[in-house]
Amino acid sequence: MTDESAGDDGEQAARTLDALSAERRKKRDVLADQGIDPYPSRFDRTATAAELHQRHDDLEADVRTGEIVRMAGRLTSIRGHGRLSFATLQDVSGSVQLLMQDSVLSEQAKLVLAHFDLGDWVGVEGEAITSRRGELSVDVRELWLLSKALRPLPDKWHGLAETDTRYRQREIDLLANPESRRVFDIRFRTIAALRRQLVSEDFIEVDTPILQPQAGGALARPFKTHSNALDIDLNLRIAPELYLKRLVIGGYERVFEMARNFRNEGIDTRHSPEYTGLEAYRAFGDVNDGMDLTERLVLEAARSATGRLNFTIGGRAIDLTPPWPRRQLLDWLEELVGRRLHPTDPVEDVRTVCESHGVPFLPEWGSGKLIFELYDSILLPTVVDPVFVCGFPVEVSPLARHSEDDPTLADRFELAIDGKEFTNGYSELNIPEEQQERFRGEAEAAAHGDLEAHPADQAFVRALEYGLPPTSGIGVGVDRLVMLLAEVEAIRDVILFPIMRPEATG
RNA sequence: GCGCCUCUAGCUCAACGGCAGAGCAACGGACUCUUAAUCCGCAGGUUCCGGGUUCAAAUCCCGGGGGGCGCACCA
Known part of the structure; x- marks a missing residue:
């Protein structure tokens, strides 16, 4: 030739x-x-x-x-x-x-x-x-x-090993590596099971905006984009939460959305800039109903996608057998740090605890945020089997209802498994004035340079003024659930085409 | 963002200062019960890119790029 x-x-x-x-x-x-x-x-x-x-x-x-x-x-x-x-x-x-x-x-x-x-x-x-x-x-x-296959396939015995190629050319990975097929089969069965369970409980699947003037519903930094027609800057959503609650206000008593969220933050084995979130809202329920629903969803997904309740990830055995314990955050932290902490504690005191446990913090953080950081740094990593951690500071929960018996704590839980947060849920804050007040606090934080402060959303507050019934809401990290069920350690292994730098062009 | 690791034939991997190799795939041939078929033969290379040290660099050094992991922030 x-x-x-x-x-x-x-x-x-x-x-x-x-x-x-x-x-x-x-x-x-x-x-x-x-x-x-x-x-x-x-x-x-x-x-x-x-x-x-x-x-x-x-x-x-x-x-x-x-x-x-x-x-x-x-x-x-x-x-x-x-x-x-x-x-x-x-x-x-x-x-x-x-x-x-x-x-x-x-x-x-x-x-x-x-x-x-x-x-x-x-x-x-x-x-x-x-x-x-x-x-x-x-x-x-x-x-x-x-x-015709005009390009040769990877080695039939060894398959395709290079992670770079596996992620960039997932089609080859899927056809050459049975393990990859196994993981994604579990992903698709998990998603189907979650959807089936919610529909069977009379939740209606809805779709709300991804392009949002203000990225709300969570504390995270958004991706920015621009509408030529409207000549306005827009954000890719970081969560559908506010829109879903507006649908409850509109009369859809049980709604859910399972779709992509986008967060312009770090990439590592458990974080992807675009990830699949499931959020479900149920009128007339509270934080306990949220935990019940979470447990049903995860168990149904495990049963339907794998037929098992026991998993092993990186040598760690995880047992999903219910019921899962529900523990108060402040009780648990007390066991770990040897003293009772509370959001109303003087900030200097909580800082001292952080320092003695090597937890870094910023000067503008209040006691509630510091307590949350202690949870993230010293409590969460110790979790293996599923546990509901309940009662988070209102300071870090701007959309959650405050507790009946402690206005500085929110009726909020996180489901922790294997050192990771899987679900976040709470009784939704439905008092317009209080929501307005929380937004004011967030605006203050933003003014002090907090890039993840929740933006004040006046359309949402106006909606609340029409009346949000008592509502229970949950958000599930679907990719993380799939990681658990498929027993893999990298979130990129459960995302078909994870975001990568563009391939170098000759 | 910082640290560590990694990049060699289409694929999986050797060679770790001294001629760049093997298996699979390909190509030519033998074979009607194999299943990682077997056997004979023959090919296949910018060793990620650029510079440097050296008689000699895939190998050592510097810079760049891709990827992975760890640390820090978020789910």
């Missing part, structure tokens, strides 16, 4: 890959020249691999069923024996062995077989049989190319 033509530096890097691709392209073109369409528009399948196994896995060796099936999938391996070849056909449900005998194949099938490569999509027609070794196979008589 091309000789080493010096100076042609741009095209030399991919020379060997080009050669492999050219080989495959050539085979495709040979078939086309023989009148075989290498990209047919459709194919009728009569069985998937799983269906075939279900029907025939109990057969003895060397049996012919007489059943003619048409199957389709990707060819992932071939074992040639001269005029007899075995191959593996992989479809969405699993894989099945193909038996291809010269004496059985049609002329066209032989031609296709002679020009196929690992990775090609093919359709086959043949009799379901078992081989002499007893493996269920299709004794192929007709073989169609459905689409």
Whole structure:
């Protein structure tokens, strides 16, 4: 082919890959020249691999069923024996062995077989049989190319290992690494289970704005964008919370939304700038109903996606068996630091506790925020099995109702598992004046440079003035739940196409 | 943002100052019951990029890039 033509530096890097691709392209073109369409528009399948196994896995060796099936999938391996070849056909449900005998194949099938490569999509027609070794196979008589793989697949045994490529080209990861398929199967089953459970409890699925003039509903830094038509700056939402509560005000007593939130913050094994959040709001409920609902949702997801309640992540065993303990944050912290803390404590006192436990803090933080930091730094990491931590300072809960018996504490919980927050929920603050007051406090924090202060949302306050019934709300980190159920440690392993720097262009 | 690790054939990995190699995939050939098929043969490289040290650099040093992990902030 091309000789080493010096100076042609741009095209030399991919020379060997080009050669492999050219080989495959050539085979495709040979078939086309023989009148075989290498990209047919459709194919009728009569069985998937799983269906075939279900029907025939109990057969003895060397049996012919007489059943003619048409199957389709990707060819992932071939074992040639001269005029007899075995191959593996992989479809969405699993894989099945193909038996291809010269004496059985049609002329066209032989031609296709002679020009196929690992990775090609093919359709086959043949009799379901078992081989002499007893493996269920299709004794192929007709073989169609459905689409050519012009690039070679990763090593069939070792798969694809480089994380960079696995994330950037997830399609290769999925087709080459069964482990990756397993993880995402669990993800999709988890999402389906959460949705099914909520719908069965009469929650209505809604969709609220992602483009928001003000990014509210959580304490986080947003991504900024711009509307050309309106000539205004917009934010990608950090949470749907405020809009969902407005729907409750509007009369939808049970609503949920499961969709992407965006937070312009650090990326690590448990944080992704775009992640899937589930928020559910239920009129006439309180914080305890939120915990009950959370427990039902997580257990149903675990049961439905994995059939198990016991998991192991990084060597740590986690047991989801209910009921999960509900502990007061201040009680627990008292055990850990040896003294009773309270949001009304002088800030100097709480700072001292932080210092003695190596918890860094900023001068503008009040006692409530400091207590929350202690929770985050010294309590949360000790959690293994699920536990509901209840009673967070109002100072760090601008949208939560204050407790009946302590106005500085919110009726709020977090579900902690394996050192991570999985769910945050509370009795919703529905007193307009108090909400207005909380927003004022946040505005003050913003004025002092807090980039994550909650912006005052007057449309939300106005909505509250029409009356929000007593309401229980929860927010679930769906990706983290999937991480637990799939037993993986990196959030990127449960996100199909995690955000990456753009690939360098030559 | 700071620290540590990593980048070699399409894929998985060796070589760690002295000729850049193996397995799989590819290519040519043998083989009608294999399943990581086997056997014979043959090819395949800007060792992430740029500079430096050296008789000699994939290897050591400096700078840059991609990725991972840890620390700090958020879920």
